[in-house]
Amino acid sequence: MAGVQFLEGYQVTSPEHANGTPDFYDVLTEDLIKSCLKADKGDQAVLKSFKIRDFTNKGDNYICAVTGVHVDYELEGRDHKAKYVAKLNKPTNHDDTRLMVRDLFEQEKNFYTDIGLTLSGELKEVGHDPLRFARVPYVYSKDGVYVMFMEDLRERGFTMYDRRKGLGDAHVHLVLRELARLHASSVLLQKRSKKPILESHPYLYDGFMQDELPYCTYRIIMGELAGGAALVAEKAGGYDQVVQHVKEVFKPKCTEIIRDLLRSQPPFQVVTHGDCWTNNILFRYNESGVPEEVAMVDFQVLRGSSPMNDINFLIHTSITGESRRKNMSRYLRDYYSTFQKVILDAGFEMDFTFEEMEKEFDRQRYFGFYMGLMIGSIILREDGEGLPLDNLDNSNVQEVFNESGKKLAAQCDNDTILSRRILDIFDEMKEWGVA
Template identity: 35%
Template structure:
């Protein structure tokens, strides 16, 4: 069953908005005739925005033509703090797609490289309560989603890691081309992504802690994982800080990352044999200037089953690094870190990957009825919402075909092996 926009959300799309997008796409002589919504996403596919399709009829050169666009509309959220964050994120993504990525692509084109794989942004509206992005419909070029419940495999992962490498490298070249050689000074949106105090911080602390409490409840039911439960309970109060600490970076490892690179935010195109041949990065609401290891850990611990991730980490880092270096060397720009230094940085950011996994994996593996309803959250119902989410997690691990428990077990085993989680608490037997 597709997810439909509410009346209020649909009002964000108007004839004027569509006409602007149409002219940006087809030229100034294109004239809007009619349009309609054609919903295609399911509940659980998108959380901060509602995504739908617009089927547009227009005239150009005396002929009646048809085009489709993807509309991303800010959800009607009852909780003021959450609504304010989403309003920022819409502007964030619009700026990235309409301004920053095109600047990167211009540099790449001059080097003889293709542009970063993202949708074109045709028109963006940031006015409060009217926020909407009209984007290229990548389905018209044959791109489609990967099954989010399947773990990512090596052929798909190669494409993603190569594209992340190109994105990160292009951001370095972009920054060097700017007057102050600092992306955060040219685009002020990068300076205040998250508030470190106040209502936003309180909301993030609460949402993150409750999700980790749910993970601890799951692991309490697994024999011999008491050390994992103890670690989760130790870090849950500061988990949101781990995310915000990763919003700044050592200059050696400073790139623009995707920031939310998981299965649902990737579209693939396939050849006649069914092999993936191209990837598109979608949903750039988390793009920020941090370590590339943030993207790598987020992707690997959100979108893989353990047996496909653990033995292939070295391969994955190599694929990423080769792509990263190719872009920089084409521009005669020094590579800021070695492959060994990347390995070490990846290891340093594994705690981030684990916390992201505890937060994201339950969402990825949820059924339609399990998907969280963010629209109904209010400040006074946060505790009730947290309890409901924890009940959903327990229901998910009780299913005979459930994938959540093995995903968690593999992830925590890797964290223990890496020394992120102590094998035994003080006083435990060895």
């Protein structure tokens, strides 16, 4: 990853497309693939041919596109093959989406070319494995086109878990330990540099933490996503007070509420993934089908925040209510012990006790509640027309999401599993006295 390079321009040529591949993949040109290949394999690598091979399913990606690039090349007189995952922005008529995608790509580039490498170095320095994420040999960003070429983790046996199901216990522990290593490594960085993480890496203060959200219509989108989940609860009945909270408290001030929950203070201020749920986690399994290794992807909302935001995000978007009720204390213990081991092995003392961390987890539960409702609403839409981001322009955001929300309640009758996931969160909100 130290060899990440940036392309200054590209020549328009047409690759061989898979059937049904969108035309916007035309940005994956011969010159672009050549530049990626040389950055990855060296200047002597000669491109012979390449093909675009889609592999994602409906709901795998929302505001970006992801596809496979299969390359045949020659090096030192011998033929070779390489496979990459290319992540690129979709064309849009919605200005706020265009602006946000630009910022998200820049943030993810910051992870792969800067902070991710630095944090892995901190772990290796104390005898721990580096963070587990894909190698990124090449990034292109010019004139509103963003392309990131990543190692294809499928080649190492990693696969995506079914986001419609709650993560199994073994999966949860793998993710919690990797999050603990990510968070703890940033504490090591702060201790060695003697600077707060937001001071040493100011890009970690992201758009959603600013006083005014740069993408103003996303207030509508976030509110409508939570409102869609409220329609499911309203139809089920028995959630009047919590539904009222979502509609009258969260929806009109959702960005301000999320902003305040994202802001943090030491000792609970670390580098967080920011979007840690099933869609952004890959697992490698042994011959018996037991998960042995985890790798995280999609660091587009990387930020400096409370580690308990990542934990709450994970458990409220990717784990069933039953698993939370039965196992939460054990999950937190596992997370804390992994975090603590990194810190102690580096010769430092922990800055907070387990009990203090538990209180921070509880303080950030609302963040988990809101994220769980929004993500649940997104996944439930996949049985219908999906999340309607591709249909947005500068004038129709409210109209498009109002129409989408009306269809959502009808879909919940056909998907009791996901509906139950949403209702579990409403049950927990009731237990916590949300009003």
